[in-house]
Amino acid sequence: MSALEGLPRILAGLDPGGAPMSAARHERVHGPLPEPRDLISIVERSGLRGRGGAGFPTAIKLRSVAGRRDPYVIVNGSETEPASAKDALLLERLPHLVLDGAILAAEAVGAREVIVAARETAVRATLSLEGAIAERTSRRLPMRLHLGPGGYVSGEESAVVHAVGGGPAKPTFVPPRPFERGLRGRPTLIQNAETLAQLALIARHGAAWFRELGTSEDPGSMLVTLSGALELPGVYELAYGTAIKDLFAAAGGSREPIQAVLIGGYFGTWIPHNLIGAVSLTRDSLRRAGCSLGAGVVVALGESACGLHESARITAWLAAQSAGQCGPCVYGLEAIAGAFARIARGTPERGELERLQRWCSEVRGRGACHHPNGVIGFVQSSLETFADEIPRHRAGGCGRRPVGLPLGPRAGDAALS
Amino acid sequence: MTPAIASAALGQSYWYLTRGTGIVALLLLTAVMVIGILGPLRVSLAPIWPRFALDAMHRDLSMIAVAMIVIHVVTSVLDGFAPIHLIDAIVPFQSAYRPLWLGLGTIAFDLMLAVIFTSLVRRRLGYGIWRLVHWLAYASWPLAVAHGIGTGSDSEEAWALAVTFACVVLVALATFVRVIRAERIGENQRTAAIALVAAVPVALGVFTFEGPLSPNWARRAGTPMQLLAPDTTPAAVSGR
Amino acid sequence: MARRIRVNPIACDAHGLCAELLPELIRLDDWGYPIIEVELVPADLSRLANRAVDACPTLALLLEDVPD
Numbered sequence: 001m002s003a004l005e006g007l008p009r010i011l012a013g014l015d016p017g018g019a020p021m022s023a024a025r026h027e028r029v030h031g032p033l034p035e036p037r038d039l040i041s042i043v044e045r046s047g048l049r050g051r052g053g054a055g056f057p058t059a060i061k062l063r064s065v066a067g068r069r070d071p072y073v074i075v076n077g078s079e080t081e082p083a084s085a086k087d088a089l090l091l092e093r094l095p096h097l098v099l100d101g102a103i104l105a106a107e108a109v110g111a112r113e114v115i116v117a118a119r120e121t122a123v124r125a126t127l128s129l130e131g132a133i134a135e136r137t138s139r140r141l142p143m144r145l146h147l148g149p150g151g152y153v154s155g156e157e158s159a160v161v162h163a164v165g166g167g168p169a170k171p172t173f174v175p176p177r178p179f180e181r182g183l184r185g186r187p188t189l190i191q192n193a194e195t196l197a198q199l200a201l202i203a204r205h206g207a208a209w210f211r212e213l214g215t216s217e218d219p220g221s222m223l224v225t226l227s228g229a230l231e232l233p234g235v236y237e238l239a240y241g242t243a244i245k246d247l248f249a250a251a252g253g254s255r256e257p258i259q260a261v262l263i264g265g266y267f268g269t270w271i272p273h274n275l276i277g278a279v280s281l282t283r284d285s286l287r288r289a290g291c292s293l294g295a296g297v298v299v300a301l302g303e304s305a306c307g308l309h310e311s312a313r314i315t316a317w318l319a320a321q322s323a324g325q326c327g328p329c330v331y332g333l334e335a336i337a338g339a340f341a342r343i344a345r346g347t348p349e350r351g352e353l354e355r356l357q358r359w360c361s362e363v364r365g366r367g368a369c370h371h372p373n374g375v376i377g378f379v380q381s382s383l384e385t386f387a388d389e390i391p392r393h394r395a396g397g398c399g400r401r402p403v404g405l406p407l408g409p410r411a412g413d414a415a416l417s
Numbered sequence: 418m419t420p421a422i423a424s425a426a427l428g429q430s431y432w433y434l435t436r437g438t439g440i441v442a443l444l445l446l447t448a449v450m451v452i453g454i455l456g457p458l459r460v461s462l463a464p465i466w467p468r469f470a471l472d473a474m475h476r477d478l479s480m481i482a483v484a485m486i487v488i489h490v491v492t493s494v495l496d497g498f499a500p501i502h503l504i505d506a507i508v509p510f511q512s513a514y515r516p517l518w519l520g521l522g523t524i525a526f527d528l529m530l531a532v533i534f535t536s537l538v539r540r541r542l543g544y545g546i547w548r549l550v551h552w553l554a555y556a557s558w559p560l561a562v563a564h565g566i567g568t569g570s571d572s573e574e575a576w577a578l579a580v581t582f583a584c585v586v587l588v589a590l591a592t593f594v595r596v597i598r599a600e601r602i603g604e605n606q607r608t609a610a611i612a613l614v615a616a617v618p619v620a621l622g623v624f625t626f627e628g629p630l631s632p633n634w635a636r637r638a639g640t641p642m643q644l645l646a647p648d649t650t651p652a653a654v655s656g657r
Numbered sequence: 658m659a660r661r662i663r664v665n666p667i668a669c670d671a672h673g674l675c676a677e678l679l680p681e682l683i684r685l686d687d688w689g690y691p692i693i694e695v696e697l698v699p700a701d702l703s704r705l706a707n708r709a710v711d712a713c714p715t716l717a718l719l720l721e722d723v724p725d
Contacts, residue, residue: 367666
């Protein structure tokens with residue numbers, strides 16, 4: 001099976017010119033909004049897992065909210081990961097698929113209001129969503145848009161709930177989790193935009209159809225944002241189980257030899273070039289390589305770049321993205337980033353690496369949210385993958401120019417397919 | 418000893434207890450304030466005085482202060498000379514004796530009770546409400562000092578003035594340091610707070626000079642007419 | 658009924674009283690924030706743990722029942 005057989009599903013009918021898909025075209029491409037009798041069971045049989053990074057089984061989430069009174073549904077389109085562009089693409093060019101999923105989920109759990117959370121800098125997506133919400137005529141639910149600041153931690157579930165409820169876009173102390181007590185104290189179903197798009201297709205075509213692609217443990221297709229030293233970076237829809245080298249082929253191949261691949265975004269893990277051939281996009285294969293897929297973010301680092309410099313720079317940025325609420329995160333990440341920077345510059349203090357590793361093990365798990373853990377995972381993976389660079393930098397440098405992997409809000413949201 | 422002299426003697430001891438417990442309560446509350454104000458600045462005398470010990474002292478001293486004030490109130494009621502009733506300890510400005518200055522003590526005590534009660538149920542109340550009520554201590558303490566100056570029988574005595582002055586300086590200094598070191602306030606708020614920290618001691622000082630240290634204070638303060646000696650010079654009135 | 662201690666890291670302001678009262682279970686990191694070395698509170702430290710929760714200036718230390 002080629003990497004692209006049976007595809008596209010979500011990206012079907014996408015206008016190559018970039019225009020958002022209208023309600024009329026959406027209905028022609030995908031069919032009318034169905035009225036499934038037991039959506040949650042269908043989703044359960046399909047094996048759909050969340051596409052926001054945690055990979056939590058969607059049916060379990062739906063069930064835990066469905067049993068409770070007066071829930072809310074929040075579509076999480078915050079996408080604060082700089083190297084990810086799939087949610088922006090969905091919200092801007094395929095809003096009706098996402099809104100379909102949101103309405104179906106709301107009907108399944110008994111919610112009477114849907115809030116779509118997006119980044120305030122994603123202007124085109126915002127306009128497109130507003131138009132799409134206004135365009136919907138049948139089975140309408142009160143739907144409103146909430147625009148968030150876009151800082152890295154603001155896309156985290158509890159931060160989104162906090163912000164939609166009028167507070168700062170910062171994570172809160174859990175438990176209780178949003179499905180128990182979320183927006184305004186009520187149970188809240190918060191799902192990634194792509195998860196809901198997948199759900200909208202599952203409701204139309206069924207669980208068996210969904211499982212025609214992918215593997216038995218990781219069924220279906222997924223949106224992957226490919227970037228780095230590839231000819232055609234962008235958002236691609238691929239089946240689970242695709243080998244990484246086939247991923248690269250789908251993106252037109254690499255522009256230069258690849259020294260390592262970052263899987264899972266900036267909270268992810270590096271796979272060095274000698275191991276890339278053995279890895280495919282399944283949870284199992286990635287776990288064996290020490291990774292998890294996260295929100296489908298894959299960055300290919302070419303040989304002309306320096307892994308140590310890039311990861312030190314990303315670490316410094318991530319440390320600054322701390323919400324600033326918890327001491328271990330604020331001070332610990334600052335110290336870790338500082339030590340990493342000195343190691344990358346080739347001027348580490350005595351015992352710097354040991355101190356850095358100690359801080360990593362001490363700070364892990366001591367924040368209110370996942371942020372410090374993600375950063376520490378990235379730091380440890382970077383130091384391990386680019387370990388050879390460390391003495392080279394101490395001896396005088398690697399002579400490579402900084403590539404500057406993306407950080408911060410994007411001006412436009414690259415989306416080719 | 419005749420009954421008249423005996424009851425007079427008893428009357429005198431109640432009065433001494435009222436004055437004594439009043440001064441002791443002022444000293445204890447000053448210590449409570451200073452510890453409470455400087456404690457969060459990580460002022461630690463560890464390992465001799467670990468922070469949890471300072472915290473325990475803060476709580477224990479405040480409880481002893483409450484006990485002192487209860488005795489202070491009860492003895493002032495039992496002492497037959499001035500017409501003070503138990504209700505005056507809770508409801509301010511009603512007493513027949515120096516209603517304003519006594520009333521300030523009443524308010525100070527009411528605020529103290531709120532602070533202490535919320536502290537006892539702090540875990541149930543939650544940090545936010547507890548903290549808000551606890552700030553009332555900053556209002557309670559100066560009111561207690563003003564009460565002491567206004568009703569105090571020893572207000573013109575040098576030792577009493579010295580003690581009061583020392584207490585005011587300690588609390589003002591501590592508050593000043595706290596305001597300077599505060600991290601999460603705006604500059605406007607900081608300036609306003611510093612102005613307040615300067616203004617309150619000055620106001621108390623001015624009040625002391627215009628009040629107890631000026632002639633006819635007893636009458637101006639609201640001591641009932643029948644208690645005023647015919648010769649109202651400070652020496653003859655002996656502070657009442 | 659076993660109990661465990663946990664810190665609310667958002668409320669915690671590194672006052673350090675918990676580590677003073679429960680050095681057997683809590684130590685401070687390089688910046689004065691508590692590291693819970695032992696989560697489960699042994700029976701003989703139960704009263705002290707309660708006192709530590711009470712003493713925390715920001716009510717950041719929590720004592721929770723652990724279903725066994």
